[in-house]
Amino acid sequence: MQETGGEGVTPRLMQAGKAEAVHGPEASDATLLAACTNADAEAFALLLRRHQDMVRRVAWRLGLRNADVDDVAQETFLKLWNNPGQIRDAAALKGWLVRVASNLVMDRFRKRPMDDLETAEHVSDGRPPADEVMERNWAAGEVDLAINALPERQRLVIILVHFEQMGNIAAAAAMELSVDALESLLARARRALKERLKGKAPQLLAAVRERAGQHG
């Protein structure tokens, strides 16, 4: 962060310059996190704007839909708002958000059937019904089903590395794994996806070409 200041600049102006830097779009995550420890809602709003889509996409791709996605994202960001000091290194913020959100999603999947089984006639796990997915788009549905069929950790590593374009080091930090373990997990996930999709690969690749033709 560049600080304004110098000779002839009054302290008040310097403070104004700092405040502008804190609340400006160029402010780093570290600056915004530090401001959040003083309950600075404006700084928190900037952090929220910067990372909310990523958190919600991860929750969505892990299988939640509609209000459940927002509930998980909300809970994640409120944890951040209530205790921003727990993130000691701002570079770890993205990984922390992913970790908290994915844990909340997994908790929901584990708890929900047990909570609702006795009272509800129809139990939803938050994922879209398979027939709905199939109707919406055959190719997308097939890929979604293949991803959703992966074990939790393999699904998360595919989401982080493939869909969120996180590097192996960042993804490993987010999943609290060593880079070697992450690469091994990623290789297993990709192998499982290849195995699951290989029977439909010609049709899926035709869909890829069709989509490329539409965009091209």
Add this chain to the structure above:
Amino acid sequence: MVDQMGNGEMDDKSLDQILGLASKPELSSDFESRLMAMLPEQTKPSAQVIAFPRRKPPNVWVMALPLAACLVLGIWLGATDEATDILPVSTTASAMATPDQLSPSGIDDIENLSPGDLS
């Protein structure tokens, strides 16, 4: 690429392309405003810090003063022989006795040392 599929193999590039077909997340647009409206309701838990009562450091001078006084008194008593008037005679007599007045205590002081006399 399709030929490779026919052999049951799929390369990494094909998998990446196929993964690109996955559904796009559908996200609501008013999430940020709803969350920001909740912030004032959030009450941060106040930190409960229980401080242990601090032990006062002992006052060194309070202890040192009587010790110093005892030392000075002892030196003064020793220098002026005043202790002979204060302490019991049995104690002071042995301390003040000259070597001549002492009872025999070593082998040189034994008058008769005859190896045959064991009775």
